[in-house]
Amino acid sequence: MTGTAEYGPLVRELHERAAKLNLPINGIFELTFVCNLRCGMCYARQFGGKRSPVEGRELSSTQWLELARQAKDSGLLFLLLTGGEVFLRNDFFDIYEPLTRMGFMITVFTNGCLITAPIAKRLAQAPPSRVEISLYGATAATYEKITGVAGSFAACCAGIENLIVNRVPLVLKTTLSRFNVAELEDMRQMAHAWGLKFYGSWLLARRPDLQGSEVENFRLSAEQCVELESTDQASANELSEAAINGMPWESDYNFYCKAGRAAFTVNPSGDMNVCILLPKPGARPLEIGFHEAWMEVVKYVSSAPAPSSACLACGERVFCGRCPAWSLMENGTLTEPVPYWCDIARARTKRYGRPSDPNPVP
Amino acid sequence: MKRKDDLMLQKVGGQALLIPLGAKVLDMNGMVVLNTTASFIWELLAEDCSIEELVRAVADRFEVDADLAGADVRTFVDDLYRQGWIEI
Ligand code: SF4
Numbered sequence: 391m392t393g394t395a396e397y398g399p400l401v402r403e404l405h406e407r408a409a410k411l412n413l414p415i416n417g418i419f420e421l422t423f424v425c426n427l428r429c430g431m432c433y434a435r436q437f438g439g440k441r442s443p444v445e446g447r448e449l450s451s452t453q454w455l456e457l458a459r460q461a462k463d464s465g466l467l468f469l470l471l472t473g474g475e476v477f478l479r480n481d482f483f484d485i486y487e488p489l490t491r492m493g494f495m496i497t498v499f500t501n502g503c504l505i506t507a508p509i510a511k512r513l514a515q516a517p518p519s520r521v522e523i524s525l526y527g528a529t530a531a532t533y534e535k536i537t538g539v540a541g542s543f544a545a546c547c548a549g550i551e552n553l554i555v556n557r558v559p560l561v562l563k564t565t566l567s568r569f570n571v572a573e574l575e576d577m578r579q580m581a582h583a584w585g586l587k588f589y590g591s592w593l594l595a596r597r598p599d600l601q602g603s604e605v606e607n608f609r610l611s612a613e614q615c616v617e618l619e620s621t622d623q624a625s626a627n628e629l630s631e632a633a634i635n636g637m638p639w640e641s642d643y644n645f646y647c648k649a650g651r652a653a654f655t656v657n658p659s660g661d662m663n664v665c666i667l668l669p670k671p672g673a674r675p676l677e678i679g680f681h682e683a684w685m686e687v688v689k690y691v692s693s694a695p696a697p698s699s700a701c702l703a704c705g706e707r708v709f710c711g712r713c714p715a716w717s718l719m720e721n722g723t724l725t726e727p728v729p730y731w732c733d734i735a736r737a738r739t740k741r742y743g744r745p746s747d748p749n750p751v752p
Numbered sequence: 753m754k755r756k757d758d759l760m761l762q763k764v765g766g767q768a769l770l771i772p773l774g775a776k777v778l779d780m781n782g783m784v785v786l787n788t789t790a791s792f793i794w795e796l797l798a799e800d801c802s803i804e805e806l807v808r809a810v811a812d813r814f815e816v817d818a819d820l821a822g823a824d825v826r827t828f829v830d831d832l833y834r835q836g837w838i839e840i
Contacts, residue, residue: 400785407765415764467764467771493760493771495783516774519782557778 404467408652413465414684416653418666419457421485422448422474423658427501427537429526431567431608433595433667448658451484453676457656460680462492469494471518472666474658477504483512490516497522502549503542510552517558523550525564528576536569554584566592566618567608574622592618593711596719598667612733616741645714650691654684662687668715698725709738753829753840755797761786770794770837789814790828797838803829 408415425432449457458466469489476482477500489496496518505513513521523546527533530543537543553560562581566574574590581588592615594605610618645651649665656662662673662683671690673683694714701707704727712731714724721728758776762769768791772780786794789810796809803825811821832838 400783404764404767407767411765413765465764467762467769490777491773493762493773495771514775517777519777559777 401468405648405652408465409648412651412688414461414652414654414687415465416468416470416648417461417466418470418472418653418655419454420472420474420655420657420666421454421476421482422479424478425473425475425501426478426503427475427539427542429536429538429565430604431536431565431594433597433605448479449660449676451481453660454485455488457660457675457680458489458492458494460675462494464681464684467493467495468497470497470499472499475501475504477509486513487516490518495519499524500549501537501542501546502553503539503545505549505552507552507555510549510556510558513553513558514556519559521553521558521560523553523560523562525562525577525580527570528573528580532570532573536567550584550586554586561587561589563588564590565594566590566610567594568610569608571610571614571618574618590618590622595667595716598669598715598719609730612730612737615734616737620741645691645694647713649715650687654687664691665715668718670718695725698723698727700727701725704735705744706732706735706739708744709742710735753797753802753833753838754800755794755832755838756836759837761791761794763791768794789824793825793828797832 404415407413458469461469471486471489476498479485486496486498498513498518498521500521500523502523525533525546526536527543533543533546534540550560550562562577562584564570564574564577570577571592577590578588592610594609596605645664647653647665649668653665654662655664655666656675657666657669660674660676661669662675663669663671664687671686673686675683696702697712701710701712704710710731711734712728716728716731717723717726720730758773759770760773762771768786768788770784770786772783792813793806793810796806801809803822806825806829807818807822810816810825811818814821829838833840
């Protein structure tokens with residue numbers, strides 16, 4: 391009568407079911423714009439030191455909770471709290487603690503640097519399903535070269551240890567770039583020494599606000615990315631697994647993920663959008679109601695144009711992760727090819743062979 | 753017996769799930785899927801109920817005989833008790 395269905399497949403099945411019914415079961419609340427670190431490759435970075443200078447532009451704790459109540463009535467189940475850096479908000483627990491009594495599966499993304507022992511202890515009283523911390527290097531020199539803040543490596547390690555001591559579920563991840571890829575193995579060893587799961591990603595998106603970004607300077611070459619995904623389990627993502635298994639591309643639909651069908655995001659000012667990387671349509675749930683705002687997001691996605699004819703005709707499409715968000719960030723359209731992805735898709739084809747090719751290049 | 757208040761029933765697209773609240777997150781490691789009968793019983797357990805009351809309610813609701821309903825109720829209640837999700 392009760393099922394102990396495996397968590398991963400269950401979550402996938404729930405998302406499939408929700409997408410068919412247009413139920414917003416997956417939501418991201420970006421609690422703040424600002425961060426205490428200034429990583430050059432970050433898509434969200436807005437350095438704010440220790441205090442938020444944009445408090446007036448961000449929803450209050452009461453507004454976040456009102457939004458959560460309405461979202462719950464519409465079906466929200468998986469809730470990610472992220473930023474910026476969520477622990478920069480002095481009222482983080484005024485938002486977090488009531489959320490933990492509402493029946494959400496909560497994940498918190500943080501850089502860990504502000505997680506003192508008292509904060510970890512308080513989180514442990516009603517822990518999220520998972521905290522995810524990004525580790526930017528295995529040494530202070532590399533980590534701080536990326537974050538631009540002296541002392542941040544030690545602070546991050548202390549934050550991790552505070553969470554471990556308090557038994558808060560924790561996963562470590564890393565964003566791989568030219569500056570830290572040499573320390574991948576050492577980061578993995580650190581995670582294992584702490585007894586933590588670890589995964590990495592090398593996809594680096596530009597800023598959705600199209601403001602200056604140093605991301606090109608950080609990206610690995612397409613060949614390096616593909617070498618990593620095919621030899622290193624921790625840096626293989628779902629897409630590369632699909633690519634390796636030769637999963638057929640099933641649809642001409644431009645939005646192939648669950649955004650706008652089962653997932654949404656709300657930015658710190660309270661705009662509801664398709665995803666963090668695609669800040670459209672900017673619906674206003676606190677003004678028109680959550681359900682109406684969600685319907686705007688659904689409409690935006692369902693009326694999106696098809697991918698460009700170049701992409702539809704592309705033989706390497708099965709190995710490509712372009713989506714409207716990537717097109718918007720890289721070339722200001724919702725539909726056109728993204729050269730960063732074209733390079734990766736080409737490198738994958740070279741490595742794995744075309745899906746129909748029985749003799750992939752070894 | 754009555755259910756404890758550190759689990760919440762959520763329905764997502766017709767699928768009933770038990771979600772842990774507060775410190776319960778640490779023991780449960782995820783969600784629990786309930787079938788229709790189990791989720792009906794869980795709702796009844798918001799109030800103090802005896803096994804006999806649950807059996808009668810399940811038999812009525814699903815139009816099954818008391819033996820079948822009794823077997824279902826006992827299986828589920830045993831499960832709940834073992835997991836520490838109800839108080840007797
Ligand atoms: S973005 Fe490039 S690789 Fe991807 S489908 Fe379009 S043309 Fe092909």
